[in-house]
Amino acid sequence: MSTRTAVIQVEPDLAEAFNAAPKQQQERVKSAMRSLLRPVPTNRKKASRLSKRETALFLKINRNLSEDKQKRYDELTEKRLDDRLTKKEYSELGELIREIEQVWVERLQAVIELAQLRKTSPEKMMKRLELDPRVKVS
Secondary structure, X not given: OOOOOOOOOOOHHHHHHHHHOOHHHHHHHHHHHHXXXXXXXXXXXXXXXXXHHHHHHHHHHOOOOOHHHHHHHHHHHHHHHOOOOOHHHHXXXXXXXXXXXXXXXXXXXXXXXXXXXXXXXXXXXXXHOOOOOOOOOO
């Protein structure tokens, strides 16, 4: 076993009291300090790391429309609810909806693959990830 040396600075009055104490008490104090300063083994589990495949799947699962596209989708949806869409805007909204659907298709494919990797059902995986396909992409 190797021995390391370290210097600990203490308040002068503590150092003075230690030095004035009998050798037997000094040895007990040193022993107590050694046990207090010894690293304590922990039983904590190592943080699990994702494989490259799982990381790629989570990136797909968490993919969303860009902020600009989401904003435009929200604007067009609001106009549609008020019956104020032009034909051009209606077409643009259709394209955004198709893009949202594609995001969900890729998301669900990734959930299915992740569920297979983790040996669970896609339904349980979706619940665990708090995914609801009825909610719009944000």
